[in-house]
Each structure stands twice: as structure tokens, then as C-alpha cells.
Amino acid sequence: MTNWKEYLDRALAYHGHLCSGQILGLRVVLKGLDLLGLEPTDNLRDLMLFIETNRCLADAAYVVTGITLGRRRVLTFNFGKAAITFLDLRDGRAFRVAVKSAIHPSRDIQDLVAFWSQYPDEAILTCQKVLIPLKPEDYPGRPLKRIVCPKCGEEVLDGREILVKGQALCRACAGEAYYRLV
Ligand SMILES: [Zn+2]
Numbered sequence: 001m002t003n004w005k006e007y008l009d010r011a012l013a014y015h016g017h018l019c020s021g022q023i024l025g026l027r028v029v030l031k032g033l034d035l036l037g038l039e040p041t042d043n044l045r046d047l048m049l050f051i052e053t054n055r056c057l058a059d060a061a062y063v064v065t066g067i068t069l070g071r072r073r074v075l076t077f078n079f080g081k082a083a084i085t086f087l088d089l090r091d092g093r094a095f096r097v098a099v100k101s102a103i104h105p106s107r108d109i110q111d112l113v114a115f116w117s118q119y120p121d122e123a124i125l126t127c128q129k130v131l132i133p134l135k136p137e138d139y140p141g142r143p144l145k146r147i148v149c150p151k152c153g154e155e156v157l158d159g160r161e162i163l164v165k166g167q168a169l170c171r172a173c174a175g176e177a178y179y180r181l182v
């Protein structure tokens with residue numbers, strides 16, 4: 001298993017600062033790859049990530065795997081949790097790796113690398129074998145489906161429309177918009 005310290009420079013360059021979230025993120029990602037029998041230097045084209053936060057941890061996933069959001073192999077869930085699930089699309093094996101909540105460095109700790117080095121993975125991470133019921137339209141690749149929303153005229157890919165009274169609408173027109181028009 002690759003040592004997380006090898007990625008510190010890249011994490012710092014990409015994320016902008018070195019924080020516990022970065023360090024834990026590197027360890028979560030390397031652990032997830034290891035559970036799938038993968039190394040960061042392997043061809044990771046069949047790896048899919050399910051990231052449960054949009055904080056520091058998410059950047060570590062990119063730093064190690066190079067997988068970008070636009071490749072359809074990263075799904076983010078704003079659960080506010082320090083956890084990532086790693087799915088191998090070749091055989092459906094998936095492992096969820098989460099950070100245990102028990103340990104936090106105190107604010108006056110200067111050397112976060114030394115602090116987190118004291119703890120083996122077992123002390124800070126939990127690992128679960130999981131099953132991800134992925135819908136056909138969630139797989140990477142060409143869009144299986146595209147519709148035009150009859151209300152706003154915008155195109156909706158990948159089956160993200162919702163049926164409202166027999167009409168296929170985009171989520172915004174179906175009442176799920178995260179914004180309001182002004
Ligand atoms: Zn950070």
C-alpha cells in the first residue's frame with residue numbers, strides 16, 4: 001500500500017493548505033484503493049467514487065486518483081460525512097471507508113503530519129464492504145437518455161427528469177430547484 005506521505009506535496013499544491021482533512025483524505029483514498037487491490041499508479045478507469053462531503057477530503061480523492069467530476073465517475077453526496085465509497089465497475093465490488101470520529105488534534109498542534117502518523121489506519125478508519133445499486137443511467141459513458149423539459153425547454157440527460165402528472169419535467173420545474181429566479 002502506498003504511503004500517504006508521498007502525496008503530501010501534491011495535496012498541499014492542489015488544496016492550498018495542509019489540514020487534517022487532507023491527511024485523512026489521503027489515507028481514506030489509499031485505503032479504499034488497497035481494499036480493491038489497486039494502486040494509485042494502476043489504470044483506474046473502472047473506479048468510481050462516491051464522496052460524502054464537499055470539504056477537504058474530496059480534494060484528496062482527486063489528488064490520489066486523478067478522477068475528475070466531469071468524467072462521471074465521481075458522485076458527491078452532501079451528507080457532511082468524512083467518507084468515500086470506492087466501486088470497481090468491472091466486478092461491482094465496493095468498499096466504504098469512513099473516518100472515525102473519536103480523534104481530533106487540539107488546536108495548538110503544529111505538526112499535523114506527525115500527529116496523524118501516530119495512528120495506524122485501524123485506529124482512525126472504518127471499512128465496510130457495501131453494495132451499490134447503480135442504475136444503468138449512472139454508469140460512465142454516453143448518456144443513455146435525454147429529454148427536453150417541456151416547461152423550461154432545457155435538456156435533461158441521464159434520466160434525471162421526474163414524472164409529474166404524466167409529464168417528464170426537469171427537477172427544477174418539478175419543484176426541486178435549489179435557486180429562485182429574481
Ligand atoms: Zn483543508
Ligand SMILES: [Zn+2]
Binds near residue numbers: 150
Ligand atoms: Zn424544466
